[in-house]
Amino acid sequence: MNILIIDDDRVMRRIIRAMLAEGSHNTLSAGNHIEALSVLSYQKVDLILMDIEMPEINGFDLTRIIRKKLDHWLPIIFLSANESDNYLALGIDAGGDDYLTKPVNQTILNAKIRAMSRIADMQRQLNELNKQLEKLSYIDPLTQLLNRRGLVERLEIDWRANKRKKEELSIMLLDIDYFKPYNDNYGHPQGDLCLQKFSQVLTNCMHRPADSIARYGGEEFLIILPATPIEGARFKAEKIINALLNESILHEHSQVAKYVTTSIGISSTKFGAVDYTELIKQADSALYLAKHKGRNRRVIYQPKTQN
Known part of the structure; x- marks a missing residue:
């Protein structure tokens, strides 16, 4: 997977990148919202690991921006040292799909990525099926011409x-x-x-x-x-x-x-x-x-x- 790590802490980005290396994932990184949106504008991204506590624009607000800009779904997993239920609820409301507390456990991180990968694959299959159904709605089934x-x-x-x-x-x-x-x-x-x-x-x-x-x-x-x-x-x-x-x-x-x-x-x-x-x-x-x-x-x- 192409995984984008968004975290203002350079050391944390390196640690997470090292954790992901064993899974043969391709990692991209961004230190703030400007860099993150720039990467998303030209690079195919399959999953985002998003730090919540960032200056200028936090992870919740950046997630909302990303959801509005993209015309397709991709999983976003939040990273935060805050373990409160309120933070988890805010993350889900903002458009996040999962939540990991820092310091990040490598085993749990890779397990969640595998789960998100399966969900992403199902989403892609569903999108392809919807495209096929949309195409069929324009075709006469007997003659295979336009209806x-x-x-x-x-x-x-x-x-x-x-x-x-x-x-x-x-x-x-x-x-x-x-x-x-x-x-x-x-x-x-x-x-x-x-x-x-x-x-x-x-x-x-x-x-x-x-x-x-x-x-x-x-x-x-x-x-x-x-x-x-x-x-x-x-x-x-x-x-x-x-x-x-x-x-x-x-x-x-x-x-x-x-x-x-x-x-x-x-x-x-x-x-x-x-x-x-x-x-x-x-x-x-x-x-x-x-x-x-x-x-x-x-x-x-x-x-x-x-x-």
């Missing part, structure tokens, strides 16, 4: 970036043609497999890290194309339509083809949408026209007349 929650967050980020950079942002709203007859005739398990294959086709057609794909509804999908003019989105839509035909997912109950096809509505910020909600409405309007024209095609939104 509606993830889509909204991505749209907000890309919309702000688009306004800042003053670039054209395009989106595509896609719908699998005649998916209900597919589900009704092949069954829902096969329908789920179709959605997964369709999602994979979309993923294979996207080559830029900035592009995002989301499952917008049951069989509806939305693709965000940052820094992409409308012609670039049109080209991408045609690529998806052709890739889907090459995939040849059998659909004997479609009125368009013997294979699964898609209709695509396209819009971009060039058409004057005031926010991404309006942009989606424009793409949805274009998608409606694509279906009206016979499906298995892409249509670009036009503000007044659509073609």
Whole structure:
């Protein structure tokens, strides 16, 4: 562990450092709050041994400062010659995790460090698990694409970036043609497999890290194309339509083809949408026209007349 010893007594720092040497720990030291905060600003620290009685800022106040500054938890063990219960209570209230009285017993010190190390490991595992759960909350479990929650967050980020950079942002709203007859005739398990294959086709057609794909509804999908003019989105839509035909997912109950096809509505910020909600409405309007024209095609939104 990287252990930071904070004590205004240089001799005490040396004694504790010698005690920790047998445990193969890496020790750092600070004689006051300025040095301590400096070390924490550039050095990874796993545990702090904090003297309480220090001039200018005592250990309790410094602990409060550290807890406010750091965005993660690390164990802090107080060191003090004061054995009163009141001091122990003050230490816990200040944000400390344990308390050792001076002179420090080496056996007890190392035992407490081992205990804190186990707690720190569990905390890291918990933080990693929470990150994974947070990530899962943005992902559609069937298709492994962004879900509606993830889509909204991505749209907000890309919309702000688009306004800042003053670039054209395009989106595509896609719908699998005649998916209900597919589900009704092949069954829902096969329908789920179709959605997964369709999602994979979309993923294979996207080559830029900035592009995002989301499952917008049951069989509806939305693709965000940052820094992409409308012609670039049109080209991408045609690529998806052709890739889907090459995939040849059998659909004997479609009125368009013997294979699964898609209709695509396209819009971009060039058409004057005031926010991404309006942009989606424009793409949805274009998608409606694509279906009206016979499906298995892409249509670009036009503000007044659509073609």
